Amino acid sequence: MAYLVLLVGVLAVSTASIFIRFAQSEVPSLVIATYRMALAGLLLAPAALWRGKQAQTSLEPAEKRQVLLAGVLLAFHFASWIASLELTSVVNSVVLVTTAPLWVAAASPVLLKEPVSGNAFIGLGLALVGGVLVGLSSICSITAGGFGCQEMGDFFQGKAALGNLLALMGAWFSAGYLVVGRRVRKKLHLMTYTxxxxxMAGLTLLVVTLFFGLVLNASSGTNVAELLFDYSPISFVWMILLALIPQLVGHTAFNWSLAYLPAAFVSVALLGEPVGSTILAILFLHESPTLLQFIGAGFILAGILLASRQTAE
Incomplete structure (x- = not known):
């Protein structure tokens, strides 16, 4: 059941970059991130409050602080990753942000006392190689004449370089969120935890958005209403869908899985997101994947399968 839930989660989060790109035509990235988390929190409120007070008394003060820390890390994950989508390609952004397993695998033995076996590291390596191939597919191709790439300077310079760095920072924050969540998730009901x-993530993002939008840009005369609400109805549709599908369905599935599977494996499963994004691009954007993308997807799936078998053993 945990593996099935993870699959649903991967498919759900794969829609995120599409909704974000549509919303970014009008809405700033920090505002998109704020709506995503604030709406998700509000939609969960009735179920969480109904679960009641018994879960609230099951945590020590230090564990309550860890829950708040997980929310802050999640906020900065979305702030940095969504901003990266404005500056670099969707493929580069998604591939770099899904390197989180590398950092989780490095931290789990120390912080969680969860050993990571050799086979799990091999699976992680295969998945990361696949992610790199998917990323290179935007500038490289396989033809009858062999393998060739265009000029790679844009990948490391200018706006693209900043976007790539923000996506990588998103991976670091995501890894921290998963590690912290693994420590406290077992003690809380899923609805209460999420x-x-x-x-906390929504509140953090709201504060950051208001600071950057109002304080740092005071000379522009922007007010709170304009910053948060002055957008077309279709933009709100994209942000609502972003909160419902990738967040409530996708990330809630990952949070549920953290109670039953090691954090390292849950984060490895996130590497399926580039595959899901490719499938959705075929269905909705009519973007045909290249041979290199197919090969990269194969590596990713092989890595997830190997890590899954190791976890089951």
Whole structure:
């Protein structure tokens, strides 16, 4: 059941970059991130409050602080990753942000006392190689004449370089979120945990958005209403869908899985997102994947399969 839930989660989060790109035609990235987490937290509130007070008394003060920390890390994950989509390609952004397993695998033995076996590292390596191939597919191709790439300077310079760095920072924050969540998730009901984390993330993002939008840009005369609400109805549709599908369905599935599977494996499963994004691009954007993308997807799936078998053993 845990593996099935993870699959649903991967498919759900794969829609995120499409909704974000549509919303970014009008809405700033920080505002998109704020709506994503604030709406998710509000939608979870009735179920979380109904679960009641018994879960609230099951945590020590230090564990309550860890839940809040998980929310802050999640907020900065989305702030940095969504901003990266404005500056670099979707493929580069998604591939770099899904390197989180590398950092989780490095931290799990020390912080969680969860050993990571040799086979799990091999699976992680295969998946990361696949992610790199998917990323290179935007500038490289396989033809009858062999393998060739265009000029790679744009990948490391200018706006693209900043976007790539922000996506990598998103991976670091995501890894921290998963590690912290693994420590406290078992003690809380899923709805209670996600409501607290999403609510903290939404509050953090709101503060950051208001600071950057109002304080740092005071000379522009922007007010709170313009910053948060002055957008077309279709933009709100994209942000609502972003909160419902990738966040509530996708990330809630990952949070549920953290109670039953090691954090390293849950994060490895996130590497399936580039595959899901490719499938959705075929269905909705009519973008045909290249041979290199297919090969990269094969590596990713092989890595996830190997890590899955190791975890099951």
């Amino acid at each position: 409501f607290r984390v999403y609510g």
